[in-house]
Amino acid sequence: MLELGPFLSSMIQGGRSWAVSHGVPPIGAQIAIMSMEVGITILLVSLVPMVLVYAERKVSAFMQARLGPMEVGPFGILQTLADGIKLMFKEDVIPEGADRWVHIFAPIIACGPAFVCFAPLPFGKGLTLVDLDTSILFIFAVSGLSTIGIMMGGWGSGNKFSMLGGIRAAAQLVSYEIPRVLSVVPLLMFYGTQSLKGIALAQQARIWGFFPKWFIFYFPIGPIAFIIFLICSVAETNRTPFDIAEAESELVAGFHTEFSGLKFALFFLAEYAYVFLASAMAAALFLGGGDGFGIIPTWISFLMKTFAMSFTFLWFRWTFPRMRVDQLMSFCWKFLLPLALINILLTGAWILFRS
Amino acid sequence: MRLYHFLALSGILFSIGIYGVLSRRNILGILMSIELMFNAANINLVAFNQFLYPGNVWGQGFVVFVITLAAAEAVVGLSLVLAIYRNIKSVYTENMNILHG
Amino acid sequence: MIESLVFYFLAFLVIGFAVVVVTSRNIFHSALALTAALSVVAGIFALLGADFLAASQVLVYVGGIMIIMLFVVMLSQQPTDAIRSQSNPQWPFALLFAIAIAAELVQKYRTFFGAVEARPGILPTSAPIGRLLLTEMVIPFEAVSLVLLAALVGAVVFAQDRQESRLP
Numbered sequence: 001m002l003e004l005g006p007f008l009s010s011m012i013q014g015g016r017s018w019a020v021s022h023g024v025p026p027i028g029a030q031i032a033i034m035s036m037e038v039g040i041t042i043l044l045v046s047l048v049p050m051v052l053v054y055a056e057r058k059v060s061a062f063m064q065a066r067l068g069p070m071e072v073g074p075f076g077i078l079q080t081l082a083d084g085i086k087l088m089f090k091e092d093v094i095p096e097g098a099d100r101w102v103h104i105f106a107p108i109i110a111c112g113p114a115f116v117c118f119a120p121l122p123f124g125k126g127l128t129l130v131d132l133d134t135s136i137l138f139i140f141a142v143s144g145l146s147t148i149g150i151m152m153g154g155w156g157s158g159n160k161f162s163m164l165g166g167i168r169a170a171a172q173l174v175s176y177e178i179p180r181v182l183s184v185v186p187l188l189m190f191y192g193t194q195s196l197k198g199i200a201l202a203q204q205a206r207i208w209g210f211f212p213k214w215f216i217f218y219f220p221i222g223p224i225a226f227i228i229f230l231i232c233s234v235a236e237t238n239r240t241p242f243d244i245a246e247a248e249s250e251l252v253a254g255f256h257t258e259f260s261g262l263k264f265a266l267f268f269l270a271e272y273a274y275v276f277l278a279s280a281m282a283a284a285l286f287l288g289g290g291d292g293f294g295i296i297p298t299w300i301s302f303l304m305k306t307f308a309m310s311f312t313f314l315w316f317r318w319t320f321p322r323m324r325v326d327q328l329m330s331f332c333w334k335f336l337l338p339l340a341l342i343n344i345l346l347t348g349a350w351i352l353f354r355s
Numbered sequence: 356m357r358l359y360h361f362l363a364l365s366g367i368l369f370s371i372g373i374y375g376v377l378s379r380r381n382i383l384g385i386l387m388s389i390e391l392m393f394n395a396a397n398i399n400l401v402a403f404n405q406f407l408y409p410g411n412v413w414g415q416g417f418v419v420f421v422i423t424l425a426a427a428e429a430v431v432g433l434s435l436v437l438a439i440y441r442n443i444k445s446v447y448t449e450n451m452n453i454l455h456g
Numbered sequence: 457m458i459e460s461l462v463f464y465f466l467a468f469l470v471i472g473f474a475v476v477v478v479t480s481r482n483i484f485h486s487a488l489a490l491t492a493a494l495s496v497v498a499g500i501f502a503l504l505g506a507d508f509l510a511a512s513q514v515l516v517y518v519g520g521i522m523i524i525m526l527f528v529v530m531l532s533q534q535p536t537d538a539i540r541s542q543s544n545p546q547w548p549f550a551l552l553f554a555i556a557i558a559a560e561l562v563q564k565y566r567t568f569f570g571a572v573e574a575r576p577g578i579l580p581t582s583a584p585i586g587r588l589l590l591t592e593m594v595i596p597f598e599a600v601s602l603v604l605l606a607a608l609v610g611a612v613v614f615a616q617d618r619q620e621s622r623l624p
Contacts, residue, residue: 099482099484134508134511134582137508137511137515137582140515140519141518142514144519145519148491148518148523148526151527152488154530163530166530167527167531170524170526170527173523174519174523174527177519194582356463357569357570357571357572359569362561362562362569363562364471366558366561368471368474370555370557370558371471371477371478373550374478374554375478377546377547377553378543378546380543380544381542383483383525383529384486384542387486387490387525388477388478390490390494390517390521391478391493394493401501401504401506402504405504411588412581412585415508415509415581416593418509419512419585422512423603424600424603426520426521427607429521430524431610433524433611434610434611434612434615436528436532437528437532437615438615440531
């Protein structure tokens with residue numbers, strides 16, 4: 001078995017006992033190990049968006065019968081790296097009418113929470129960095145902080161297009177946060193825990209010995225919850241068809257019109273980190289987490305599911321047209337929210353009849 | 356770390372909120388100060404719960420209600436601010452005197 | 457020891473941000489400072505072992521209330537706001553009053569609770585809170601849901617733009 005978790009933990013244990021036997025104080029070794037784990041997670045978070053940006057360009061190219069990036073490296077795999085280096089060396093412009101500190105801190109606040117949200121994700125057996133008791137609530141809460149960064153970008157740029165983008169982003173993100181949280185409530189009721197790891201583990205059982213007990217297969221509550229979660233996650237990441245906050249044809253680029261260089265790169269990083277986060281949450285909540293039918297190692301299975309979900313996100317972006325603002329709002333408040341509430345009711349009835 | 360430290364923090368936060376309510380001209384500033392005062396009360400409730408009655412969660416249950424009511428208050432207050440702004444094009448308290456006899 | 461250091465750091469941050477909230481001339485900066493202060497209060501909840509409350513504080517306050525507040529700030533700004541004073545003429549009395557209340561509160565707290573020193577244990581709190589809300593606190597819980605519904609309807613009624621009010 002190619003399980004990464006037990007291997008890593010045995011290596012970490014071995015390293016710690018080696019360090020302690022060579023005179024390092026135990027608390028120092030503990031701190032070193034924790035910072036190593038955090039460092040690995042942060043590295044992953046910064047690496048994943050690069051993969052996703054490349055995937056997005058390739059997927060969009062294939063959907064439009066093009067080739068996409070082909071110049072840098074074999075099949076253009078180094079294109080994102082080249083773009084990143086280019087963005088790093090660009091001149092950093094702060095507009096004259098800008099609110100200086102707000103403008104500087106906006107990308108940091110938009111991007112920072114994305115890194116924190118990866119801590120409670122169950123990447124596989126023994127690969128959860130922090131197993132919080134309230135990890136689902138934690139992820140929703142912390143990822144909501146990014147909205148503040150987007151609004152700061154909209155306000156701090158001193159540009160009317162940015163401002164409009166910020167206002168639209170606020171209205172959209174606050175509205176879609178509600179059905180997104182409500183769509184997960186059936187899972188909390190069903191499994192009786194708020195821990196992402198606990199929910200992922202509870203789905204690894206089998207019906208009749210072979211059929212996986214993933215939540216998405218509990219008809220009708222599973223598919224409804226999954227669809228609401230998917231739609232709201234697309235809206236939360238500001239991607240087409242819900243990208244009114246950065247609609248190119250209406251608002252130049254919305255809230256990040258005035259950002260250049262590394263600050264723009266941070267907004268970009270945040271968007272793709274959230275795509276990955278939403279995919280990973282969908283995989284853990286609805287698709288059985290690291291359930292690999294006992295053949296595939298859990299971490300490979302989890303990553304496969306996550307990247308399949310990410311592909312769905314990219315697919316959405318390149319196939320649907322943008323919605324209008326009023327359509328977007330009425331879709332959220334008049335369709336998704338009642339549907340989520342009805343789903344909670346159905347789940348309650350299901351649990352009542354099951355017991 | 357004693358109970359008294361948390362209570363002192365909440366008292367100072369509360370008085371800062373009072374200062375904001377009394378001295379701000381902007382209604383939005385007043386609403387923000389009220390949020391500060393709510394949070395001072397929340398710190399107080401949680402601290403009393405954890406220090407004096409560890410093992411039950413009544414204080415934390417109250418904080419859930421306070422947070423909920425703060426959300427309701429903020430929503431109604433902010434929609435009132437928007438309605439006022441639409442009518443008199445100002446968010447300053449001294450301009451809201453159209454009921455002067 | 458480490459907990460005390462963390463507490464003093466968080467307390468310093470909360471009070472600093474709160475002072476910015478009530479004194480800043482730019483209302484948008486006030487709102488951002490309030491956001492930061494509320495996040496740090498969530499940190500204090502976590503320090504006290506209330507993990508569910510810390511998460512819901514960030515979720516409701518930062519993810520909901522503060523975004524709506526920033527939204528309203530963005531909608532109700534005028535260019536002259538930046539050069540006008542943001543505090544009214546009675547601010548010295550307000551300051552005196554606030555300092556008096558702070559001193560009184562701190563002194564009374566010190567007299568009555570100065571000796572209480574219990575170790576707050578870190579336990580999972582979400583399940584007990586849920587059980588409490590649906591058994592002993594169920595009537596307030598339902599009442600609060602009614603209040604929320606009333607607030608929702610009220611906000612829609614207040615904020616909607618009546619067409620006839622635009623007519624000259």
